[in-house]
Amino acid sequence: MTQWRDDTPIFIQIRQQMIGMILGGTIGEGAPLPSVRQVATDLSVNPLTVTKAYQSLVDLEIVEKRRGLGMFVLEGAREKLRTHEREKFLEEDWPMIKERIASLGLSLDDLLKREGKSDE
Structure with missing residues (x-):
């Protein structure tokens, strides 16, 4: 189980985990992010928290939502x-x-x- 820091909102911590995975090459450009439901289950958090984390990645313009398919890492991310x-x-x-x-x-x-x- 993930240990959450009290000084930072959980959605930011999830966002930072995803950023680390992208920077580290675990999730490549053009690849899908794990589903919101899967991440929420794996981390024992509310799916809305994961959605907020993913939206912040969209706001940074490094991820795009593809309707019906999920979230994908953009080229150049x-x-x-x-x-x-x-x-x-x-x-x-x-x-x-x-x-x-x-x-x-x-x-x-x-x-x-x-x-x-x-x-x-």
């Missing part, structure tokens, strides 16, 4: 998502990370040394 997620990271996440790095007195050297250790 992966690159569009990469651009969107990069911008979101730089605008929302990076300022907090940068502030945290500064408050801890970490230097670029400290970060790069740590990065090297995680690769070993």
